[in-house]
Amino acid sequence: MAKQFWKGSTLLAPVPAALVTCGTMEEPNVLTIGWTGIVCTRPPMTYISVRPERYSHDIIKNSGEFVINLTTSAMCRETDFCGVKSGKDTDKLAVCGFHTVPAHEVAPPLIEECPLSLECRVTESKLLGSHTMFLAEIVGIDADEKFIDSKGKLNLQQCGLMAFAHGEYFALGRKLGDFGFSVRKKKKHRKPPQKKS
Numbered sequence: 334m335a336k337q338f339w340k341g342s343t344l345l346a347p348v349p350a351a352l353v354t355c356g357t358m359e360e361p362n363v364l365t366i367g368w369t370g371i372v373c374t375r376p377p378m379t380y381i382s383v384r385p386e387r388y389s390h391d392i393i394k395n396s397g398e399f400v401i402n403l404t405t406s407a408m409c410r411e412t413d414f415c416g417v418k419s420g421k422d423t424d425k426l427a428v429c430g431f432h433t434v435p436a437h438e439v440a441p442p443l444i445e446e447c448p449l450s451l452e453c454r455v456t457e458s459k460l461l462g463s464h465t466m467f468l469a470e471i472v473g474i475d476a477d478e479k480f481i482d483s484k485g486k487l488n489l490q491q492c493g494l495m496a497f498a499h500g501e502y503f504a505l506g507r508k509l510g511d512f513g514f515s516v517r518k519k520k521k522h523r524k525p526p527q528k529k530s
């Protein structure tokens with residue numbers, strides 16, 4: 334099989350297309366972020382990389398707080414809109430019809446319509462080149478109760494998460510397995526006890 338070799342670029346896919354809120358309940362802003370991920374489990378840590386020319390950049394730099402709100406296929410158009418319009422001249426949350434809810438640990442609001450929000454506090458920022466990477470601790474999680482079952486398990490497959498791959502949006506498809514399923518022993522199906530005649 335022939336492979337083409339290309340120079341290094343940002344072609345990691347899929348990545349989230351998250352709605353990141355910043356500012357305060359009174360003066361919030363939102364922007365779409367693809368450059369994010371988890372960098373540590375304990376403490377739970379994430380990053381977002383933001384270009385200095387974004388309106389949100391200095392808000393996050395000065396406040397040291399942001400919220401990563403996960404997006405669903407149902408909010409694909411709004412997610413794109415928040416990634417092409419600036420809070421400098423547009424109230425994106427209002428235009429999209431998003432409702433804001435106070436976070437527990439940080440000043441920026443959560444987006445009510447998003448199934449899961451990660452409240453983040455910046456620990457370090459580093460200008461890497463085109464983007465500033467804000468490394469942050471995830472200090473709280475807000476999960477929509479609709480997706481939590483009676484045993485307290487979060488069922489994210491029910492909310493129709495969306496992903497971003499090489500400039501295009503995709504709906505996450507059907508579940509293929511869960512963590513460790515490839516090595517898990519199958520449960521033996523016992524035969525029901527036979528009735529004695």
Ligand SMILES: Cc1cc2nc3c(=O)[nH]c(=O)nc-3n(C[C@H](O)[C@H](O)[C@H](O)COP(=O)(O)O)c2cc1C
Nearest residue numbers: 364365366367368383384387388389416418419420
């Ligand atoms: C799918 C998608 C992903 C994006 N990812 C990033 C990103 O990771 N970092 C960034 O600085 N801008 C990213 N952008 C662009 C910003 O969201 C966009 O410039 C936005 O208008 C900035 O808003 P603001 O000026 O209100 O801060 C992305 C846009 C889209 C549509």
